[in-house]
Amino acid sequence: MSQITNLELSASGSGAVMDLTGNTGGPVSPDIDGNINVLGDGTIVITTGDPGTNTLTISLENGLDGQLLIGSTAGSLAFATLASADSSVTITNGSNSIDLSVDAAASGAVIDFLPDSGTSPVVPDGAGSVTITGGTTGFTFVGGANTLTLTGSPSVMTVTALTDSDSPYTVLSTDHYMTCDVSGGVLTIALPNAPATGRVYIVKDAGGDAADFNITVTTAGGVVEIDGATTFVMNTAYQAANFLFNGSSWEVF
Numbered sequence: 001m002s003q004i005t006n007l008e009l010s011a012s013g014s015g016a017v018m019d020l021t022g023n024t025g026g027p028v029s030p031d032i033d034g035n036i037n038v039l040g041d042g043t044i045v046i047t048t049g050d051p052g053t054n055t056l057t058i059s060l061e062n063g064l065d066g067q068l069l070i071g072s073t074a075g076s077l078a079f080a081t082l083a084s085a086d087s088s089v090t091i092t093n094g095s096n097s098i099d100l101s102v103d104a105a106a107s108g109a110v111i112d113f114l115p116d117s118g119t120s121p122v123v124p125d126g127a128g129s130v131t132i133t134g135g136t137t138g139f140t141f142v143g144g145a146n147t148l149t150l151t152g153s154p155s156v157m158t159v160t161a162l163t164d165s166d167s168p169y170t171v172l173s174t175d176h177y178m179t180c181d182v183s184g185g186v187l188t189i190a191l192p193n194a195p196a197t198g199r200v201y202i203v204k205d206a207g208g209d210a211a212d213f214n215i216t217v218t219t220a221g222g223v224v225e226i227d228g229a230t231t232f233v234m235n236t237a238y239q240a241a242n243f244l245f246n247g248s249s250w251e252v253f
Contacts, residue, residue, distance in 0.1 A: 066093020157202075162187060165215065170220060171201060179206040182213040189217050193224045197247040208237040217243065219250070226250040 064080040070080045071142040080092050082098060158176040162169055164185035171191050180187055189203060203217055215234040226232045232252055234241060244251045
């Protein structure tokens, strides 16, 4: 592709362009219409305008609809068309235009959003929605034009009813709120040893009998501490306690 150096514009003189030198050494003169055409990977048209106007116009030609002029360290500039490797982006090329849109139903349309059961991406359905379910409630993310809507009932908890006949009770991953009736005797509840950090369980003396029949909260095997001890005893009527796992032990709040 030709290189142009020493470009000067002058309002006077024939052709209105002086001292324009090509890479072959000699001066370059406009044609009868005042144009200088330099041929290469794409055509660059330099238009001087009418003599005396001191104008210089540069335009690119020969690219197809929607193509861009892309640089390369290995060679010259070249026209190329945008592409989506995984087809998650729809590209529509037009005359002097490129339109990009995300295909919500395409594989890979959701990035780094992984389910608990594996490493495969979660893919929206044909309507652009992702539904997450767990326990007795769930959340639905509904995609729209530049919007993300979350619907569901995040305040609804899974309720597990316990009595002294369930003692000792090992807490399940699906449990959250444990309502306890200890009118017939004591109850021991064992929290998991290593749940996800930030996991919270709630224990409540629902009948007001904990002063007579204690509710003892411990961990499986009694090896993980709860506020510095291996057990936490609930012995006040209608008492409630929240247990949060901090990554190595349980905290009561």
